Amino acid sequence: MRHKAYVPGVALLAALVVGCSADGGDDANGADGKPGGPVVSPAPPGRYLTLPAPCRAVPRPLLKDLLPGAAELPGNQQEKVFRGSAAVTYDTDRKVGCSWKADAPSATRSLAIDFERVVSYDPAVSDDDRADTVYEKKKDAAGLSSSAAPRADAAATTGTPAGGDGGGGEEKGGAADPSPSTSTGDASDGAPGSGGPEEALPSRVLDNLGDAAFLQDLPKGPGSTAQNHTVSVVFRTSNVVVTVRYAEQPALITQRPDGRELQEKAQALARKLAETLSE
Known part of the structure; x- marks a missing residue:
């Protein structure tokens, strides 16, 4: 039992x-x-998987315009200048660069471009977002934080220069911002008379260039006797950050570079590179 x-x-x-x-x-x-549970998808990859050959990224006619002294050199020396010098890099899929330099009787012009392809190894962060972080760090280093950076179209948008002056116009609107990265020279610094070099606009955020862009204007440093002037344009398109540096060193300390011309040519090259990347 x-x-x-x-x-x-x-x-x-x-x-x-x-x-x-x-x-x-x-x-x-x-x-x-459990139906309806969260599904985590990895962040999308960036658009670019490779980078262009940097020393062939600038068309020859544009190089001749940017480096006027090269046209005066003998054929073999001219070809060497236009060939450029590739930057030393150990991963050409991630970072490449090239530089050029040409001497002319009146001044030396130099140009350098860098391409950086950013890859995020965090599945929760996209390549584009990681590249934007890299870009923002460069912008902050240039003294152009998001809250203080003047925009290239600020005066045109508001119809009033940033300084409140009734004269109107984009140039006055940008130049009125007294940031540390602003060109500080005045009309009395250069050659006398109205024929002297034009003042450059200050460092600023640029519109209609890649996904984000800024220009940094770097006239000669305090106490420097040389009238060197450097302009940098940095822009991001998807997961690639591009830097263009264009500079002029006059042969005589009494001469002053035309900062406006340097800015215009650096921006023109940056836009050309952005178009090339988009093709």
């Missing part, structure tokens, strides 16, 4: 064990066993 009374208890215990095992299997499946 005791044996017969014990058997149902064993069967009940076995059923409970089987039931618990079945429930545990559902839990092990996690969200799969």
Whole structure:
């Protein structure tokens, strides 16, 4: 009798064990066993998987315009200048660059371009977002934080220069911003008379260039006797950050570079590179 009374208890215990095992299997499946659970997808990759050959990225006619001294050199020397010098890099899929330099009787012009393809190894952060972080760090280093950076079209948009002057116009609107990265020279610094070099607009955020862009204007440093002037244009398109640096060093300290011309040519090259990347 005791044996017969014990058997149902064993069967009940076995059923409970089987039931618990079945429930545990559902839990092990996690969200799969519960309709409507969150599904995490990796962030999308950037548009660009490779970079262009930097020393062939600038068309020859544009190089001749940017480096006027090269046209006066003998054929073999001219070809060497236009060939450029590739930057040393150990991963040409991630970062490449090239530089050029030409001497003329009146001044030396130099040009450098850099391409950086940014890759995010965090599945929750896209390549584009990581590249934007790289770009923003460069912009902050140029003294152009998002809250303080003047925009190239600020005066044209508001119809009033940033300084409140009734003269109107984009140039006055930008130049009125007294930021540390603004060109500080005045008309008395250059050659006398109205024929002297034009003042450059200050460092600023640029519109209609890639996904984001800025220009940094770097006239000669305080106390420097040389009238060197450098302009940098940095822009981002998808997961690639491009930097253009264009500079002039006059042969005489009494001469002053035309900062406006340097800015215009650096921007023209940057837009050409952006078009090339988009093709």
